[in-house]
Amino acid sequence: MAYTQNVDACLGIAGSGALEPVLDEVRAALTQLALAHEQGTLPLLHVPARRDDLGLLSDIADWMLPGATDIVILGTGGSSLGAQALAQLAGYCLPVTIPPQGRPRLHFLDNLDPWTQADVLYRLPLDSTRWLVVSKSGGTAETMAQMLTVLARLEEAGFGGAARRVMVALTETRDSPLSRLAAAHGLPHVPHDPGVGGRYAVLTSVGALPAILMGLDPVAMREGAAGVLQPILDGADVLDVAPAVGAGVLALLERERGVRSHVLMGYGDRLQRFALWHRQLWAESLGKNGKGAGLEAATGPVDQHSQLQLWLDGPAERSFTLLVPEMKGQGPVFPAGEAPDPDLAWLSGNTVGDLVAAEAQATADSLNAAGRPVRTMRIETLNERALGALFMHFMLETIIAAHLLGVDPYDQPAVEDGKRRARAALDRSAGETAAS
Numbered sequence: 001m002a003y004t005q006n007v008d009a010c011l012g013i014a015g016s017g018a019l020e021p022v023l024d025e026v027r028a029a030l031t032q033l034a035l036a037h038e039q040g041t042l043p044l045l046h047v048p049a050r051r052d053d054l055g056l057l058s059d060i061a062d063w064m065l066p067g068a069t070d071i072v073i074l075g076t077g078g079s080s081l082g083a084q085a086l087a088q089l090a091g092y093c094l095p096v097t098i099p100p101q102g103r104p105r106l107h108f109l110d111n112l113d114p115w116t117q118a119d120v121l122y123r124l125p126l127d128s129t130r131w132l133v134v135s136k137s138g139g140t141a142e143t144m145a146q147m148l149t150v151l152a153r154l155e156e157a158g159f160g161g162a163a164r165r166v167m168v169a170l171t172e173t174r175d176s177p178l179s180r181l182a183a184a185h186g187l188p189h190v191p192h193d194p195g196v197g198g199r200y201a202v203l204t205s206v207g208a209l210p211a212i213l214m215g216l217d218p219v220a221m222r223e224g225a226a227g228v229l230q231p232i233l234d235g236a237d238v239l240d241v242a243p244a245v246g247a248g249v250l251a252l253l254e255r256e257r258g259v260r261s262h263v264l265m266g267y268g269d270r271l272q273r274f275a276l277w278h279r280q281l282w283a284e285s286l287g288k289n290g291k292g293a294g295l296e297a298a299t300g301p302v303d304q305h306s307q308l309q310l311w312l313d314g315p316a317e318r319s320f321t322l323l324v325p326e327m328k329g330q331g332p333v334f335p336a337g338e339a340p341d342p343d344l345a346w347l348s349g350n351t352v353g354d355l356v357a358a359e360a361q362a363t364a365d366s367l368n369a370a371g372r373p374v375r376t377m378r379i380e381t382l383n384e385r386a387l388g389a390l391f392m393h394f395m396l397e398t399i400i401a402a403h404l405l406g407v408d409p410y411d412q413p414a415v416e417d418g419k420r421r422a423r424a425a426l427d428r429s430a431g432e433t434a435a436s
């Protein structure tokens, strides 16, 4: 297993006997998932075994990479966060990012900001920058706004007609603004799997193409995911299905212990975007009909210095999942022998990884001592296989949590209202400008 999960401390607080009735409900969710796999009604469950799409993705990467100094990925939410999590594994999106040897710089434009957009358009070398536009619907306002400004800038800079040599569209094969623009400009098209929702799409081309561009192995990612799914397909006992146990325990804490928010805290820099990816997955899948607990993304050890006081001493309404990669012995060593300062003698001979590992353990112990429920997930080696396994773990855990909550994990009806209002506001101001 690419990771281990320990929920003993949560059960110590919630009472292990209380889990059994929840597990009965979880079993029903597992039966539904196994059936959905058998009947092919949930394409997400078939992605781990897919290989047929990878040839096209490699061809596209081979086409994009030669001569590229910069790759910009346009897309938001489910069209970006999974790839960002993968990027941190490859050494990108970190506090100090030095692109791996021979690889281009990588930029994710998942937020829309007028100044960032201007910087991107006017400060990146247009002749050696490649653009990957990702949108399942092909109509998301922010992504389309970014794409339009890139196309206009290429035109302005005299690269008119060049979009087809520097830009790729990843979207569903159906009529949409993005697919129409792609056709008009002759852009290569990578299909977005129509049966897989955006926030569940990281294992598909949405994560796999960026992974290949970054030099990661998408097969290992899918193999890791398959390993988490397999016990469900095999009809294993619920206690041997890690996401099932996870969902059951979180639901138990919500029901019996008044937990209203779950903190996902990854240790080290490389799980920060992963936690953001999961935050969207959880929030959009479960926040419905007045139901759904929150999901807070945190990074250790840095957030110990900003959040731990509240977590330990504030309202007892949170659960904690610590994601801890094995890092003992990793990184630079503090010199052994006599310490340069007596107050720092305790560090001598240890590595940076030893310190971070000790801090993770100490935080778990402090939270436990304060009666706060902690689940610890340990990752043996943080690589594509482990990340694929964790992606699948949290997608399944979320789907099972939705079953326990009685909500549909695959839609996000409330989000549409804000989009409609933003569009109406701009339409109105266009009307007013025209009238004045």
Ligand SMILES: O=P(O)(O)OC[C@H]1O[C@H](O)[C@H](O)[C@@H](O)[C@@H]1O
Binding pocket: 076, 077, 078, 079, 134, 135, 136, 137, 138, 139, 140, 143, 198, 199, 284, 412, 415
């Ligand atoms: O991939 P897209 O269709 O552009 O959607 C990007 C994002 O936009 C929306 O607002 C949805 O709420 C998200 O679930 C989605 O991931």
